[in-house]
Amino acid sequence: MLRKQVYLTPAEDAKLKRLARATGRTEAEILRLALDLLPEDEAPLFLALAEEGLLEVPERVVTPKGMEEAYRRYLERLAGRRLGLSEAVLADREGR
Numbered sequence: 001m002l003r004k005q006v007y008l009t010p011a012e013d014a015k016l017k018r019l020a021r022a023t024g025r026t027e028a029e030i031l032r033l034a035l036d037l038l039p040e041d042e043a044p045l046f047l048a049l050a051e052e053g054l055l056e057v058p059e060r061v062v063t064p065k066g067m068e069e070a071y072r073r074y075l076e077r078l079a080g081r082r083l084g085l086s087e088a089v090l091a092d093r094e095g096r
Contacts, residue, residue, distance in 0.1 A: 006031070019088050033085065068093075 049055040
């Protein structure tokens with residue numbers, strides 16, 4: 001493994017600590033997992049979402065709030081499945 005130094009805001013650091021504590025993972029594991037989950041090329045992700053009927057193509061500019069609402073609707077479609085990290089992120093956004 002290679003050692004890297006990253007700069008986080010105090011809020012990002014607090015979130016990383018909460019996620020590590022909630023999942024029983026180290027902070028480094030959380031960062032590696034987050035990096036592993038990011039697509040290197042966005043096109044395959046969009047194609048896969050479109051094939052599943054989960055991609056909403058806006059006819060207007062989408063605000064961050066609108067994107068979050070679309071993501072919440074996606075998560076509701078997955079109701080019943082444990083999402084782990086996604087649940088932790090949403091809980092953090094909602095202040096739970």
